[in-house]
Amino acid sequence: MDHSLNPVADKKAADFAKDFGHVDTWVFDLDNTLYPHHANLWEQVDNRITTWMANYYGVDGLTARGLQKYYYQRYGTSLRGLMIDEGVDPAQFLDFAHDIDHSPLEPNPLLGTALSLLPGRKLIFTSGTTRHALNIVRKLGVEEHFTDVFDIVSADYLPKPAADTYLSFFARHHVDPARAAMFEDLSRNLIVPHQNGMRTILVVPKLHVEIVRDAWEIERNKGEHVDYVTDDLAGFLIELSAAL
Structure with missing residues (x-):
């Protein structure tokens, strides 16, 4: 798409380039982030x-x-x-x-394309298990795009948003948070990443789509610790990659 006559698109692309041009590590939560909330896994x-x-x-x-x-x-x-x-x-x-039915998930080639276009390595950081993560990314058809998984076992069973868990993640995977970005569906899990210098993206459900979550878990307000909010992860990544 030619953005030359679209000042809004030009500004967004410039913001993306400024905010993410230095990023070499992309960190993704798993549940309700890599797959849509309405899958209700x-x-x-x-x-x-x-x-x-x-x-x-x-x-x-x-x-x-x-x-x-x-x-x-x-x-x-x-x-x-x-x-x-x-x-x-x-x-x-x-x-x-984690002994669940994965049939609500379908392959997501658009997400695979979006991840392939994103420069740098991609990691999964989940409070679930590696087995659970692999079952999901294989079902989505995007396993090949991820370098590794940091799971609840790696975290010694101390879940996000505990600060020590993020520090363990940074150390194990040699992540410089000042050169990293994190995608999460829970706003509170982005507070420590933001404090450590990561770019933060909150992935929210689409409006008017029925989901099963406690109301306090669905946070659409950005807050100072959230840099961007999206309800379309693949679309966001494609726009982002085009600007880098």
Whole structure:
């Protein structure tokens, strides 16, 4: 597209070049970031955790749900709370939680093209497992574009947004945050990246699309720690790559 007669497009391209021209490492959250929110894979994981809690404590689903959300909001993940309070084996818990149906996902060649055009390496940084991440990127058809996965095991089960987890990620993958950008669906998980000098992009659901998430998890307001907001990851990356 010729942007020469489109001052709005020219300004956006100039902003992209200024904000991302120095970036050599692109970091992507997994769930609800690399695939659209409305696929509702996270709903499946969430329900599996509720089932696990009900079985473990011998309680009804409503009580299990309350316990699950208590742990999630207090510790960042239900698993971390269960490890601290109950000494739960994380491997067995994660295997159960991520045993989901991936059929709602379809190959996304546009995302593959967008990732291939992006200069530099691409990493996945998730509070899930590497196995869970690989199942998803293989289903999407974009596995080849990622160099590595930093998962919850790599983080010693300390989830985002804990500052130490980001520091572990930077160290393990030799990431200079001043030359990196991060894509996330949870605004709070972009605070530490922003503080460390990363460019930050919040990936939000499309309006008027039914999704299953707690209301407090859906944050559309940018805030000072969010540089950009998009509801179209592939489209954003293609526009971004064209400006670099």
